Amino acid sequence: MQYHRTMQVHRSTTIPVEVGGVVIGGGAPVVVQSMTDTDTANAAATADQCRALADAGAELVRITVNSADAARAVPEIRRRLSDSGPPLPLIGDFHFNGHVLLAEHPECAEALDKYRINPGNVGEGRRRDPNLAAICAIARDRGKAIRVGGNTGSLDRRRLTEAMAANAATAKPLPSSEVLGQLAVDSVLVSVEAAVNEDLPRERIIVSCKTSSPTELVSISRRLAASTRQPLHLGLTEAGMGTRGLVRSAAVMGILLADGIGDTIRVSVTPRPGGDRTEEVTAARELLQSLGLRAFSPTITACPGCGRTGGDLHRRLADLVERRIERRVPEWKAAHPGAEELTVAVMGCVVNGPGESRNADIGISLPGPGEAPRCPVYVEAEQVTTLSGDAEELAERFIGLVDDYVAKRWG
DSSP, X not given: OOOXXXXXXXXXXXXXXXXXXXXESTTOOOEEEXXXXXXXXXXXXXXXXXXHHHHHTXXXXXXXXXXXXXXXXXXXXXXXXXXHSSOOOEEEEOOSSHHHHHHHOHHHHHHXXXXXXXXXXXXXXXXXXXXXXXXXXXXXXXXXXXXXXXXXXXXXXXXXXXXXXXXXXXXXXXXXXXXXXXXXXXXXXXXXXXXXXXXXXXXXXXXXXXXXXHHHHHHHHHHHHHHOOSOBEEOOTTOEEHHHHHHHHHHHHHHXXXXXXXXXXXXXXXXXXXXXXTHHHHHHHHHHHHTTSOOOSOEEEEOOOOTTTOSSHHXXXXXXXXXXXXXXXXXXXXXXXXXXXXXXXXXXXTTTHHHHHHHSSEEXXXXXXXXXXXXXXXXXXXXXXXXXXXXXXXXXXHHHHHHHHHHHHOO
């Protein structure tokens, strides 16, 4: 039997930007990032959440820096992260007073790997340009990257008023959403050129335009991607809570990523009270893996069940297999690099079971009502054995076969 390896690779013509050792753009894999919701002035709580997000798979973590107390806490957060595990690139999220905080707290400016700024919140009127120039100069002198992140909900009020008035005066005014989107894109592009004029290299600039409307985000992101070679961050802002937020984010980012747009992503899900902040990281990784852009852990497909499956054996087996494989993943990654590309199928009856099991690297097809009480196992489309027993017995023997397969294929 010949073992094979297939994996799609994300391709991009954007400029590569390095952030704390992580490359964004330039054909690098799409990077997963997240953001804390702690009070940044509480260094211990913020560092703990940063590490939890990193342990869940976030490759970049952003923290709010909105006050002098928060800025003073950043170096301590960095020290705690350095002491608690592998290096983690840290992004400072600045609005309104970033030029002041970065100048007055040089240790904060040095501890961060990237500064996130919003052109609409840097300053209004005459203050905007010098404030933006000050942030870019600090990034330039300290060798830091920036993200110029426009948002349709926080555009420069003067420019917005002028744009809306000009649109209203035309013979066929555009919908206000189109005016907002175009203004957000233009604001980002103008700010990028302003940063370059401050001698900040293009190799240190990432861009994004966000909105809470999925359809508008597709339009805005396509327009931005067509207008610049800077790497693009994707995210549906204020996506929503729970399933709604996950589905809305996946719908819009799936479209863009499938089109080759996007170099780093965040799924901005509102956690339920007492919920887990790391849920958004898991969702982002699952999205990238579903599109074949990254492989983080084995993919386990399972029969959803219907009247033909009968009982819950297939559900119990799928649950046992998934949990046992999850426990093995760290060991497999260390001993068998590439095993994260494994595909496993746990199917429930003769209708699709044998075919879906053959399509996976390794799969098992359970019997439905009226079928013989035997479970054929397929490895790379060939039936290799037949198992029987209850869920625990089947899981134990099937996982043993999976272990053997992983050792042979990625040994």
